[in-house]
Amino acid sequence: MHDEISEVARHRQVRGGARLAGIVTDLARPVDVVGSSMPVGQLEVMFRNPEVTCVVVVEDGGTRTGVIMRSGLTAALTGRLGYGRAVLERRPTSAVTDWNPMVVHPHDAVSAVATRAMERADDHRYDDVLVAGDRWASASTADLMRSLVAALADRSTHDPQTRLPTRAATWHSLARRCELVRGTGTRVVVVLLDVRGMAALNARHGFTVGDTVLVELAARMSGGLPRGCEAGRVDGDRFAVLATLPPMDDIQAAASADHLRRHVLANLAGPSGAVDALVWPELRSSVVWSVAGSASSEELVREAESRLTRSAGQAERPARPEVPLDPAAPAPQPAAPAQRPPDAAALPLRRVG
Template identity: 65%
Template sequence: MHDEIARLARHVAPRRTTRVASVADLAQPVLVVGSTLPVGQLEVIFRRPEVGSVAVQDDAAPARTGIVTRAGLTAALTGRLGYGRAVLERRPTGAVADWSPLVVGPGTAVADVATRAMARTADRRYDDVLVSSPSAWGAASTADVMRAVVAELAERSTRDPLTRLPGRSATWYALRHRCDLVRGGATRVVLVLLDVRDMARLNAGHGQDAGDEVLAELAARIGAALPAGCAAGRVEGDGFAVLATLPAMDDIQAAASADALRQHVLAHVAAPSAGFDPRVWPALHAASAWSVAGAADADELVDQAERRLRRERRGAALV
């Protein structure tokens, strides 16, 4: 059944960007030169377009490290009166180095690096950041650091912090996006809604922390169970949604495929995860809805799935 669902699902979700955990993820190896290297030779190094900065080691005190950036060298060689190159060409690199660079460890969070970078004086604020490690030096551009911070903020604003799944707004946006892509065509969009049975009783009997652990584990299990092209999100406190796009098929096939996806997800979360007390592990209510060929509407799909989910809850209550 999994292979059949995977064959039917079409991937339309936007590609995720890689999350940056620390500045080490941004750092690139940087050339280290001695402080006595003539500036004329340093200028030759910067003719390589990929070189944005170099680290400078003090030949008289090897523990002391500085930096020369491309912008800093250009400014020095230009000079106030245009004679910088003639004056500096034979002088040592140490004369144009910044001996108070921002140096961080590879495990430093990008948010901390960004805060420290922005605290520098205006003329040094956007200089590269040196990243130290026992084996080599690296450098990260402040522009990359700031982009990573913005990406992290965007990630936090769209993802549920407990389950790491997209939140309600992001999930419904993704559903509308899928519907827009198939509107006017023969392909179908499927929405499966799931919620935890007796979540309030679970919290009351075992504590809020236990409930959070269950929700986080369920989210991981749901995400791992999804066929290629499907996506999941947390849309309520105890509710999840699964999105899928199916190729052209008739109404009977669409209904069968939507229900197959619903059963597929339920089957993958039915048994308790290792380490969870079976008395804590909940069952899920689930219902599916699928779009009419050529007329996918996100609001209508949500309404249909919610009505079916309410009927499924009532039916379970009578058992």
């Protein structure tokens, strides 16, 4: 069982790394190959195609491989005095070939290739990179840099293990949702999920098994969410689900928020084929939602965390009336026995989902 889990974890890490950093073959496209004796005049005709940015040159009767960039050919044909074309038109392609191009393996990481490309001399720094394989291909330096920047941006907002948004990204999205509901009849819902016993699971079965469990939970959670909802990893063993409810009354909102919580838990119930039932963890959950048209991300998170913490040390209690969390309402004060309790609509949620 452990061998199977290890293989699944390794496979997912490889796929995740490929998505995040990328391999150069994902950016490469086929390139034309010519012999070194071809006249430069014929080479110029090939570059009339706007999609041709470079041409690979294979030395006739030799072993060298070179490249000709469009920019390099244009500069050569222009010449210092404007006579380049007349001088070179009938000369072999080898006369304008760069015989020291940068050549990489198809599965080299984009990050490594981009770094090497930018370390080249100034006159060749932005030349295409040749990708060796069954057929020659090339990747532009511009595409390499764009992919690298996108990967770095993704790494800053997504957890590299589960591929879910990070804590900062999740709470930023929550704050944005809270801004959008102001003055409307909509509400924001936060569901918190805590994976119980992760430390013991790691200690007993190893971190590879624990990582596989978390990756599986994240995949099933995000894949089974209703449209408009989003999930994030907000701690090592804690996840959050965010949603916005359409206009509805308090009773309907309570039912919808709890339905979302139960829906998420149902998608996570029981192990998958990659994880044995003996190591599949239990989940503890809480749910909070705002009043219509007003929401505070700080209050929602604080209340959801508080309920999740309280649920850890108490048994399930009989259901009590649930009301929306109103960030504008004052904190409830203990009422004297003879006094009438405050209006329930001003009280924060009490029951842990």
